[in-house]
Amino acid sequence: xxxxxxxxxxxxxxxxxxxxxxxxxxxxxxxxxxxxxxxxxxxxxxxxxxxxxxxxxxxxxxxxxxxxxxxxxxxxxxxxxxxxxxxxxxxxxxxxxxxxxxxxxxxxxxxxxxxxxxxxxxxxxxxxxxxxxxxxxxxxxxxxxxxxxxxxxxxxxxxxxxxxxxxxxxxxxxxxxxxxxxxxxxxxxxxxxxxxxxxxxxxxxxxxxxxxxxxxxxxxxxxxxxxxxxx
Amino acid sequence: xxxxxxxxxxxxxxxxxxxxxxxxxxxxxxxxxxxxxxxxxxxxxxxxxxxxxxxxxxxxxxxxxxxxxxxxxxxxxxxxxxxxxxxxxxxxxxxxxxxxxxxxxxxxxxxxxxxxxxxxxxxxxxxxxxxxxxxxxxxxxxxxxxxxxxxxxxxxxxxxxxxxxxxxxxxxxxxxxxxxxxxxxxxxxxxxxxxxxxxxxxxxxxxxxxxxxxxxxxxxxxxxxxxxxxx
DNA sequence: GCGCGTGCGATTGTCGACAATACTATTAGA
DNA sequence: TCTAATAGTATTGTCGACAATCGCACGCGC
Numbered sequence: 001x002x003x004x005x006x007x008x009x010x011x012x013x014x015x016x017x018x019x020x021x022x023x024x025x026x027x028x029x030x031x032x033x034x035x036x037x038x039x040x041x042x043x044x045x046x047x048x049x050x051x052x053x054x055x056x057x058x059x060x061x062x063x064x065x066x067x068x069x070x071x072x073x074x075x076x077x078x079x080x081x082x083x084x085x086x087x088x089x090x091x092x093x094x095x096x097x098x099x100x101x102x103x104x105x106x107x108x109x110x111x112x113x114x115x116x117x118x119x120x121x122x123x124x125x126x127x128x129x130x131x132x133x134x135x136x137x138x139x140x141x142x143x144x145x146x147x148x149x150x151x152x153x154x155x156x157x158x159x160x161x162x163x164x165x166x167x168x169x170x171x172x173x174x175x176x177x178x179x180x181x182x183x184x185x186x187x188x189x190x191x192x193x194x195x196x197x198x199x200x201x202x203x204x205x206x207x208x209x210x211x212x213x214x215x216x217x218x219x220x221x222x223x224x225x226x227x228x229x230x231x
Numbered sequence: 232x233x234x235x236x237x238x239x240x241x242x243x244x245x246x247x248x249x250x251x252x253x254x255x256x257x258x259x260x261x262x263x264x265x266x267x268x269x270x271x272x273x274x275x276x277x278x279x280x281x282x283x284x285x286x287x288x289x290x291x292x293x294x295x296x297x298x299x300x301x302x303x304x305x306x307x308x309x310x311x312x313x314x315x316x317x318x319x320x321x322x323x324x325x326x327x328x329x330x331x332x333x334x335x336x337x338x339x340x341x342x343x344x345x346x347x348x349x350x351x352x353x354x355x356x357x358x359x360x361x362x363x364x365x366x367x368x369x370x371x372x373x374x375x376x377x378x379x380x381x382x383x384x385x386x387x388x389x390x391x392x393x394x395x396x397x398x399x400x401x402x403x404x405x406x407x408x409x410x411x412x413x414x415x416x417x418x419x420x421x422x423x424x425x426x427x428x429x430x431x432x433x434x435x436x437x438x439x440x441x442x443x444x445x446x447x448x449x450x451x452x453x454x455x456x457x458x459x460x461x462x
Numbered sequence: 463g464c465g466c467g468t469g470c471g472a473t474t475g476t477c478g479a480c481a482a483t484a485c486t487a488t489t490a491g492a
Numbered sequence: 493t494c495t496a497a498t499a500g501t502a503t504t505g506t507c508g509a510c511a512a513t514c515g516c517a518c519g520c521g522c
Contacts, residue, residue: 023311024475025299049504059477060504061292065299068256072303074393080254081483081504100390103338107330159331162305163394255505280474290507295475312474312513
């Protein structure tokens with residue numbers, strides 16, 4: 001009978017797709033990473049294993065595995081028989097972090113220019129619109145982060161994306177911890193990003209590079225209050 | 232008796248200093264990482280937890296924690312309920328790896344030029360002498376790796392060094408796996424490195440940058456056999 | 463002969479308990 | 493009163509065992 005053929009044998013694609021359950025340590029790492037990035041767990045604080053395990057509803061085994069991952073990312077430091085601590089953001093660390101971000105994002109930008117910079121510029125412009133319409137500083141910072149994440153992802157390089165993700169986590173933590181210093185009174189930040197996006201649309205690699213360097217330099221000076229001179 | 236006073240109460244400084252024992256998962260990660268980099272554990276192979284734990288004389292708990300660290304580095308991939316596998320080096324991966332290495336090393340080189348490039352050039356020249364006097368290909372590759380590790384460490388950037396260390400591990404693994412393709416008949420490789428070191432001594436940042444890009448491009452073409460065109 | 467369901471073996475995932483270490487508060491002595 | 497040794501407590505480090513899941517081979521039915 002033809003009636004049976006009318007009954008779908010499988011559920012719609014959208015309902016079946018996301019059944020790829022990631023490992024528990026990975027989920028734990030994601031949760032704790034987010035808690036650190038958002039400032040819920042402040043820098044310098046110790047992570048008690050028993051507390052966290054109870055809070056997340058898992059045993060200490062998987063928890064420790066997830067935390068080891070964050071240690072490998074440099075987000076936590078391990079002191080033997082003492083425990084794990086969230087790193088603190090000194091001016092030197094901020095400077096180094098932005099040096100690394102600059103390395104990654106400049107490489108990503110160069111690669112984008114080798115591909116389809118016009119399409120990339122259009123994508124980035126969308127994020128900038130979100131940034132421009134942000135009502136509070138929190139939303140603006142979120143859009144800022146999104147811009148740079150999209151920038152690197154457009155380079156389609158797994159390694160650059162992975163390295164950048166780690167750095168972005170540190171950046172977010174830093175912004176939350178030093179939010180007083182990150183105040184950007186007017187809309188200068190939006191215009192800086194718009195210029196970067198435009199340089200992609202204009203197919204001007206050298207300009208993109210210069211703008212990125214200046215943008216990073218600005219951020220460092222803003223966050224460190226100019227207390228660190230280059231070594 | 233005065234003889235007792237002659238006995239030193241404390242050991243010499245050099246013997247007491249390095250008592251900072253690193254955590255067990257960290258040591259495990261180092262061992263396994265080295266085994267993978269040296270080719271002792273070939274790409275694509277599965278890491279049986281029970282075997283490894285017995286081999287290293289530890290329990291599965293710390294072992295799994297150490298392996299999570301390597302997973303975070305991207306050296307292992309985890310498939311739930313299946314186990315951990317060493318990544319395989321496809322041409323795309325090699326290309327991406329060198330893209331990331333290029334990003335890190337170019338940034339390190341730029342930073343060196345902002346500091347003391349002449350001293351850096353001298354340090355690098357020392358490594359090149361070792362490379363030039365290498366008898367077999369293995370020693371030459373080791374010196375090659377040392378050159379690039381020193382290059383990045385001279386930038387004195389913790390994050391660049393950490394990211395580069397991960398990439399160098401992959402590079403070593405790749406060279407061991409594809410050693411047939413990495414044959415460098417004559418002494419071209421030595422001269423390439425010598426030119427890079429010289430560009431530091433000559434305080435020529437632009438030349439360093441160009442040489443590094445060319446050097447990386449050469450390596451990619453050598454390892455992939457020119458099978459991958461840029462995307 | 464071919465496809466499918468089922469049982470088996472092996473490996474991973476998780477948990478609780480024990481041991482070791484470091485920090486803290488208390489108390490005795492100078 | 494201050495120093496120093498000590499007992500106590502809390503936390504981390506490690507281990508062994510149990511449960512869950514997956515791949516594979518055997519056997520049955522069509």
